[in-house]
Amino acid sequence: MMKSIFSTVALAFVAMAAFAQQTAEYNIKGTCAADVKKVYIVNPLARGNQALCDSAAVTAGKFALKGTAQKDALLRIFIKQTPYAMPFFNDGTPIQADMVKKTISASEQNNKLVAYDNELDAMNDELKPFFDEYNKARQSGATQELLQKLTKELEAKMAPVQERIANRTLEIVKANQNNLIPAAFLGNLVYQLEFDQIKDLFDAKYAYVNHPALARANQMVKMLAKKAAFIGQKFTDLEENDVNGQPHKLSEYLGKGNYVLLDFWASWCGPCRGEMPNVKAAYEKYKGKGFNIVALSFDNKLDSWKKAIEEMQMPWIHLSDLKGWQTVAGQVYGVNSIPASFLVDPNGTIIAADLRGDKLGAKLKEIYGE
Numbered sequence: 001m002m003k004s005i006f007s008t009v010a011l012a013f014v015a016m017a018a019f020a021q022q023t024a025e026y027n028i029k030g031t032c033a034a035d036v037k038k039v040y041i042v043n044p045l046a047r048g049n050q051a052l053c054d055s056a057a058v059t060a061g062k063f064a065l066k067g068t069a070q071k072d073a074l075l076r077i078f079i080k081q082t083p084y085a086m087p088f089f090n091d092g093t094p095i096q097a098d099m100v101k102k103t104i105s106a107s108e109q110n111n112k113l114v115a116y117d118n119e120l121d122a123m124n125d126e127l128k129p130f131f132d133e134y135n136k137a138r139q140s141g142a143t144q145e146l147l148q149k150l151t152k153e154l155e156a157k158m159a160p161v162q163e164r165i166a167n168r169t170l171e172i173v174k175a176n177q178n179n180l181i182p183a184a185f186l187g188n189l190v191y192q193l194e195f196d197q198i199k200d201l202f203d204a205k206y207a208y209v210n211h212p213a214l215a216r217a218n219q220m221v222k223m224l225a226k227k228a229a230f231i232g233q234k235f236t237d238l239e240e241n242d243v244n245g246q247p248h249k250l251s252e253y254l255g256k257g258n259y260v261l262l263d264f265w266a267s268w269c270g271p272c273r274g275e276m277p278n279v280k281a282a283y284e285k286y287k288g289k290g291f292n293i294v295a296l297s298f299d300n301k302l303d304s305w306k307k308a309i310e311e312m313q314m315p316w317i318h319l320s321d322l323k324g325w326q327t328v329a330g331q332v333y334g335v336n337s338i339p340a341s342f343l344v345d346p347n348g349t350i351i352a353a354d355l356r357g358d359k360l361g362a363k364l365k366e367i368y369g370e
Contacts, residue, residue, distance in 0.1 A: 024071040024090050030097035032079060034061040039099070040078045041065055042085065045212055074184055074213045087117050089180055109179050116172050116181065123165045130154045144311065148277045155357065166192040173201060183211035190217045195224040219336070226334035227342075227353045234348050235262070238332050240296065240319040243306050248319055250294065255348025258290035259367060261360070264329065264340040266298040267308030272339040275356055276312050282360045283316060289368050292316060298338055300324035 032039060041053040053075060056063045069075060069090045076085035077097055086097055086104060093107035104114040137150055169189055173182040182201070186208070189198055202209055202221045209218070237251045254260050263279060265272035283293055297320035299305035309318055321327050330336060343352040343363065355363050 022071040023068045024092040025068050026065065026075075026088075026090050026092075026095070028063075028065040028077065028095040028097060030063050030065075030077065030095075030099060031061050032058060032063065032099040033081075036061070036079055036081060036099075038080070039063045039065065040080070041067075041069075042076050042078045043069075043073065044076060045074075045215070072180060072211070074180075074211070087113055087184055089113065109181060112176070113181050113184060116185065120165065120169065120172075120185070123161065123168065126161045127158055130158050151274055152277055159357075162192065170197075177206050177208075180208045180211060182206070183208040183213040187214055187217035190220045190224075195221075195228050199225065223334055223336055227340075230333065230342060230350045231353060233350055235342075235344050235350055236332050238328055240321045240327075240329065243302070243309065243318055248317075253292060253294050253317060254344050255346070257346045258292055259286075259346060259364070260291075260344045261293045261355075262333070262342040262344060263293055263295045264298065264333070264335045264338050265295060266324075266338060267301075267304045268299070269338050273308075273312065275339045276314070278357055278360060280312075280314070282364055285361070286364050286368055291364060291368075294319060296320065296327070296329040297322075298324055298327055298330060 026041070028041075030039070036058045038055055039058055040055045042051050043053055044051070053069055054065055054067050056065045065077075071090060071092070073090045074087060075090055076087050077099065078085040079099060082099075084099070084102060086099065086102065088095060088104065088106065088110045091107050091109060093110065095110065096105040098104070102114070102118050104110055134147070134150060134154055138147060142150070166189060169185050170193070173186050173189070176182055186198075186201060189201070199221065202214075202218065204210075208214070235250060235254050237249055239247050239249045241247050250262075254262075261279070261282075265276075279293065283291065293316035295314065295316060295318045297305050297318065299308075299320055300322050302322060305318075305320060305322070308314075319329075321329075325336070333340075333342065339356065340354055341356075341360075342350045343355060343360075345351050352363055
């Protein structure tokens with residue numbers, strides 16, 4: 001979960017300014033379903049009224065849009081009645097768009113962009129039944145325990161599809177490093193691949209790297225680089241309070257002869273809650289061997305923090321300064337996206353970062369031998 005939508009948008013506008021001061025004309029003619037009344041051009045990076053760049057009335061299933069926008073901005077042709085939005089880079093080449101067939105006739109770059117987008121959309125559609133199953137269970141009043149069990153089952157089923165999507169996205173990026181197409185897709189890989197797999201893709205030699213569409217991804221890569229720099233280093237000590245207001249230092253728990261997971265989370269963080277069954281399973285399996293967890297919360301409300309710990313039955317060490325995103329833990333360890341974690345060895349050396357999903361259990365099995 002990212003720190004703030006407002007900071008993300010601000011980053012996007014800064015990147016846009018740095019990327020291109022020029023404008024280019026878009027000239028779009030297209031067809032759509034006969035019952036469509038209006039077609040829009042939107043900027044996914046913008047917010048509120050600023051997201052809407054232009055609109056045009058539809059007559060007998062035909063529309064035309066003409067105007068100017070920042071050169072090479074990644075925009076979308078959008079129809080409210082459908083979830084589909086056709087992407088295009090504003091490169092100045094005239095566009096003929098068929099919103100029913102989801103095809104485009106434009107520059108080579110935009111032709112390829114739309115084809116790739118359709119391909120990945122089709123793959124992502126394979127995940128929809130899993131989300132539908134979860135939502136149906138949640139709406140039916142399933143208990144938290146049942147939802148957590150279902151989440152784990154669905155994640156296992158989704159994993160092969162997500163791996164195929166990530167691999168295909170990676171192929172697309174590597175095949176288009178001489179153009180802007182990676183800017184449309186590379187951001188997704190930041191959340192799916194290891195830092196070593198993506199760091200070279202953000203080399204400054206590639207023109208797409210500074211595209212505004214990758215503003216958030218660039219921030220994430222910088223954070224991952226900072227995390228990677230911690231691996232092999234001794235932990236940095238800090239002090240925060242437990243749920244009873246008593247201060248504790250990390251040095252009370254780290255470097256004392258056991259493996260310890262530093263787990264960064266918050267009660268309001270959905271992905272953190274989704275990850276908790278994996279963390280609990282690892283704790284229950286290896287606590288008898290000395291494995292422990294120190295959870296560093298990004299909460300700012302004591303009651304919410306305590307309630308979440310009780311609800312999710314998290315029987316390990318909990319610390320927080322209740323400063324939200326300004327927490328000293330986040331600042332010391334360069335964490336601006338949660339969930340996040342570091343695994344610390346018995347001597348106090350950080351040996352791994354962000355062991356999410358089955359990765360934590362696999363690492364501990366490697367360590368403890370079972």
